[in-house]
Amino acid sequence: MTLFHGLMRKPWIWSYLAVAVxxxxxxxxxxxxxxxxxxxxxxxxAAFSVIVGIGQMxxxxxxPGNIDLSVxxxxxxAGTVALKLMGVDNGMIVPGLLSALAIGVGVGVCNYGLIKLLRIPPIIATLAMSFIVQSAAIWTNRGLRIKPPSLLAEFTTSSTLGIPNMAIVALAVAxxxxxxxxKSLYGRWITAIGQSMAAARMAGIPVDGTRFITYVLCAVLAALCGYLLACFSGGAxxxxxxxxxxxxxxxxxxxxTSVAGGDSNVPGVWGASLFMFLVVSMLNTYGLGAGVRLIMTGLIIISVIVVASGRRARQP
Amino acid sequence: MNLRPSSDTIRLIVPALSLASLLAAVFWLQPRAMSYVGLNLLFNLAVPIALATIAQMLIMAVNNLDLSMGAFVSFAACVAATFLHDNPPLGVLILLAAIAVYALLGVIIHLRDLPSIVVTLGMSFVWTGLAVLLLPAPGGHAPEWARWLMTAKPPLMPMAIVASIVIALLAHFIVMRSSFGVLVRGVGGNERSVERAGWSALVARAGAYGLAGAFAVAAGIALVGLTTSADANIALRYTLLSIAGVILGGGEFVGGRVSPIGAVIGALTLTLAGSFLSFLRISPDWQIGAQGAILIIVLALRLFLNRIESRERRR
Structure with a gap:
């Protein structure tokens, strides 16, 4: 019984129950x-949503206010440049991956650079950055659709022991x-910053460095996801x-994960990603049109957040 | 007599300066734009964006953020192009119901203390879904009066400029001069002290959301008046444009610091940036990127002026 109660108190259990239903x-x-x-x-x-979702988390x-719109x-x-670099050459898989990750690092550094130097809210900084990055992608892509190397295409679309390889990668990331x-000091630091940036600074936490690493990490995970997704879908x-x-x-x-910050939840990202995919496929199975499907998706997101936040009632 | 400008005026200087310099650059590149027709063409599309920006600003005034703005404006445009044209009373009823839904969202977000980003994220799916149900393919017809209003040719100034000034003054009056506006900004500034002082933060938030819904509906109608037909995805980019417009105009995400006149100027600047880039003959590949760069430059300018402002204050 104590195990059951302990489980029920985990914030992520609800998303898994919803997945099962x-x-x-x-x-x-x-x-x-x-x-x-x-x-x-x-x-x-769900694996793709998990990889970007963890970075965003x-x-x-x-x-509050920290969000990355440049994902x-x-x-x-990352997908376009990596595929272009790799051509269809199996030998170039590692350089391709490295170039994608390097793009992630670059975007992350620029994102935080804008936030810090111009003191603009992260939403606007990452939005402005995403315009520039998107333009760069249009410029490199030029409507070309290059196929991924055969080995990589094979890897991303097949399964090991019945589990899709993508899910294994996402599980490792998670x-x-x-x-x-x-378990790490870095994790404690970002949680502390989310709860109170002023207090974290007082406590001697390197706030700027930690935030910098976090924005870079998010962009790198987005780049990794773009690389894998481009290979999975046969081109960027x-x-x-x-x-x-x-x-x-x-x-x-x-x-x-609390939108107010300072309280994150890794297993929940998996549950929610599975849930979001399954909702769409359930509504598809029921033969509903695109309009109804969108409305239902929206209503489900809202009901989940209304129910979930009911547990942490408003403080008096 | 106090000649030193107030900090609100200083906040308006950056947006006004950036708009003026961008306009000067456009005139320099293309002198023929300096005419009645030229100005109208430059700013035509700014009217719906300005209305959507005011709507977003109202939501940001109560420390919330609306990620469904683009989807909602698209929905309003679809209703305007279908029901409002074919069956005006029903169309008006639907749009009023949509505004009521907005006010209701404000109530729910306030009562359950929900993150507005997530609720409006969910609503963006709902509005897009409804718009897809109304118009699965682009089509519909603009109501005659909306078409007439948007293509009217008043003397002296093009319609786009007249409309922008009217919108700015109306929003300024509501947000900065009325007691309701003070209440709304007070909720953004310090919700608890507003409640302690005996006002209802719930009513203020619901009012701000309802008013935002009304402005967004106006944006949808104005958009259809310009384009003559609608599509479920017609205004999706308005979500990000409206947020950028508010920030460009000197607004802040928290603290109830907003500026309606600045927001309209921000929307005009964003619209003009697009025209400026095409006059510069920048490759279309880099147009979006250059818009991002303009956004960054203006914000850097604002940081610079804010520093001057705080130095003045310290003196």
Whole structure:
């Protein structure tokens, strides 16, 4: 019983319960026929949301107003440049990955540079940066659709022991993020900054350095996701990151991370990502049109946040 | 007699200066723009953006942020191009209901202390979904009066300029001069002290959201008046444009520090930036990027002026 109560008190448990409900609701309609296929697809597509979501989660943990809007542009630029560099050559996979990660580092450094030097709110700084990065992506891409190297395409679309490779990569990222957040000094620092930047500064935490690393980390994860997504979908497209802007914020918040900062939650990002994918596929299975599907998605996001925040009632 | 400008005036100087210098640059590049028709063409699309920016500013005045602005303006445009044209009473009813939903969002966000970013994120899906149901493919017709209003040719000044001035003055009166506006900005500044003083922060927040909804509906109608037809994704970029417009105009994310006149100027600046770049013959690839660069330059300028302001204050 104590185990049960302990579980129920975890903020992420709700997203997993919701995942289970939606999964069953979908399977019921198909008569169990697509149980394996649906689970595999959910794991694969959720993996991309998890990778960007974790980066966004670190940034949101820094406190109110911290958010990275340059995620979609970074994904697109990293995917385009990496694919262009690799050509279709299997030998270039590692340089391609490194170039994508380098783009992530570059965007992250510029993001924080703008925030710090111009003292502008992160929303506007990352927005302005995303315009520039998106332009760079348009300029490098020029409508070309280069195929990824065959080995990489094979890796991103296949499974190991029945689990999609993408899910394994995202799981590894999540485990590292969890260790960073819960067990490392850096994790304690960002949580402290999110709870009170002034107090963190008083306590001698290197606030600027920590925030800098966090914005770089977020951009690097977005770049990694863009690299993998471009290989998974057989080429980079200019709008490939578009849906991940709202998605990365939605999975973080539905996963139980506090938007006010200072309280983050890695398992919740996984639960929320699975949930977001499964909701869309459930509504698809029910044969609903695009309009109804969007409305339902929106209402579900709102109901989740209303229910979830009910547990932490308003302080008097 | 006090000749030193107030800090509100100083806050307005940067946006006004950036608009003026951008306008001067455009005239220098393309002297023919310096005419009635030229100005109208330059600023035509600014009217709906200015209305959406005012709407966003109202939400930001109560320390919230609306990520559904673009989706909502698109929805309003779709209603305007369908129901408001075919069946005006029903169209008006739907738009009023939409404004009521906005006010209700304010109530829910206030009562349950929800993060506005997430609630409006969810609502953006809802509005887009409704817009897709109304107009699955681009189409519809603008109501005659909206078309007439947006293409009217008043003497002396083009419609776009007249409309921008009217919007700025109206919003200035509501937000800076009325007691309701003071209450709204007070909630942004210090919610608790507003409540202690006996006012209802709930009413202020609901009012700010409802008013924002009304301005956003006006933005949708103005947009349809310009484009003559609508589409479910017609205004999606307004979300980011409106936030950038408020910040460019000297507004802040927290603290209820907003400036309606600045917000309209910010919206005009953003619109003009697009024209400026095409006059510069910058490759279309870099147009969005150059807009980002202009945003950064203006904000750097503002930091510079803020420093001067604080130095003055210390003296």
């Amino acid at each position: 939606v999964w069953f609701a979908t399977i019921m309609v198909t008569g169990g026929a697509s149980a394996v296929g649906l689970s595999k697809a959910a794991l694969t597509f 670190f940034v949101i943990t820094l406190g 979609p542009a970074t994904m697109t630029l 485990v590292i993020a969890w260790v960073l957040l819960e 497209a200019l709008n490939m990151g578009a849906e991940y802007l709202l998605m990365s914020i939605a999975v973080v918040v539905i996963g139980g």
